[in-house]
Amino acid sequence: MTGPAPTGPAAWADTLLQSFADAGYERAQPAILQPAEPFLDLSGEDIRKSLYLTTDPGGEELCLRPDLTIPVARDYLASSRAGQPAGFSYLGPVFRYRGGRPSEFQQAGIESFGRKDHPAADAEMLALAIEATATAGLAEVDIRTGDVALFTALIDALELYPVWRRRLIKDFNRKRTLAQDLERLAIAEVAPRNEYEGVLAALAGSDRKAALALVTDLMSIAGATAVGGRTVAEIADRFLEQSTLKSGALPRDALDLIKRFLLIAGTPPEAVKQLRALAADARLDISAAIDALDARAGLMARRGIDLAKVRFATSFGRGLDYYTGFEFELHRKDNGDEPLVAGGRYDGLLSQLGSAEPIPAVGFSIWVEGLANSSAAGKTLRGRAS
Structure with a gap:
């Protein structure tokens, strides 16, 4: 208009x-x-x-x-x-x-x-x-875009423990802890031995549903529904986190790939080119997510959007668990930390x-x-x- x-x-x-x-x-x-x-x-x-x-x-x-x-x-x-x-x-x-x-x-x-x-x-x-x-x-706005589905595809392709997958995606959405956790998970924690060492060993690498069922049953036997203000789900997540961290560090090659991925930025076509190069180099199957980005960029251009004015960054996100795919913000040109318009895809809502x-x-x-x-x-x- x-x-x-x-x-x-x-x-x-x-x-x-x-x-x-x-x-x-x-x-x-x-x-x-x-x-x-x-x-x-x-x-x-x-x-x-x-x-x-x-x-x-x-x-x-x-x-x-x-x-x-x-x-x-x-x-x-x-x-x-x-x-x-x-x-x-x-x-x-x-x-x-x-x-x-x-x-x-x-x-x-x-x-x-x-x-x-x-x-x-x-x-x-x-x-x-x-x-x-x-x-x-x-007349002009600063167009910032990203896609959390690309980060999710990367983490899935790396075949990490479920607790690492969930935690990294959560950190990506909340941003402020991602860099810290990447370094923390790259170093195996040496925790003191405790009386529930065997339980932690049994949980290592399991999924959240299994851990939640175990903790729910144990707490039911004990007649408790919460401990120290934590819900059953939060306690299960903590057990999973401890068991996974004790089982070893986040592999260094996975950490390096995640860091390389998060540095990709440019116009959407430039980002597609960089992502395809990374996927080929690392032999990662994330082509479906990249193809979706490529198709979206083509449809944007057909709608008259100048792709040269659109910034795409793999690290961009709105800081919310809400979104599952494409995300964007429009800011006042050269002056605006707060978005004027913001949105994206939220298929789980x-x-x-x-x-x-x-x-x-x-x-x-x-x-x-x-x-x-x-x-x-x-x-x-x-x-x-x-």
Whole structure:
């Protein structure tokens, strides 16, 4: 979308929503009051301090919606269209404690459910996100992209212990601990002998399901459900971690390959070339993930996105466990640590929300406040209610 930015009260919002409607995304307006459980389950108890919580007469914990993705997904699953391709747009207030900034703020965006043409759907999300910033009057934005599925494919190809796989992927999503853990796992820890040495030896290299079943049974026999504030799952994970670390170090060749992988960056075509070279050199079968990146880049170009202006980095991620594949952020050019728009693929969410069958999902959210502060037209939207 090009041309001068729209002016006048609410013109920016109306134009934005109309552009989403023209692209086939119908308006969603989920309830402001939501069950708190899905947010706590998916984001962890740490998010509790940011939520505005209450309890209904039946004892169910409720919250003012802190974002719109989960509410839109819940409404979709409750509809007759669940499992079928469907796309939704939204614009409305969300509520989250932000330490000195207003706790009520506007969020806009798109969620796309059920599409099986993943590269095309991913490319469409990025194209629509760029169009949204152009609608607000920003001629250029800094486009940052990545793909957690590539990192997952690499770890799977290395055939590491399950606990290492889970921990490294979790670290990648949370970023701040990945570099530290790479070095720690490369050095075998020499822990003092203890009375449960045999249990640790039995668990070494096993999967999480088996460890969880064992720890659950042991704690059930002992009549305990938690110890020191840790849940059964957390205790099982700790046993797995200790058993694996005692069994030996992360192989040095695996560590070196992970580090080489995380240095790959450039335009999407450049990244594809580097990834294919790494895979061939290391004899790793990660071609499916690389092919998906290559296909997505081609579809981006067909949508008019200048790939020379798109930065792809294998180390890029949004710092959340939420995403399963393509991720992206749009920032104000040459000045912006906080994204104006952010999103990506989250294929596991709908199953976590209760879907019996996996449903692909991809989308993005617009921080209206940030966009309003970064553009001339966006300021007309400040404080607008849904």
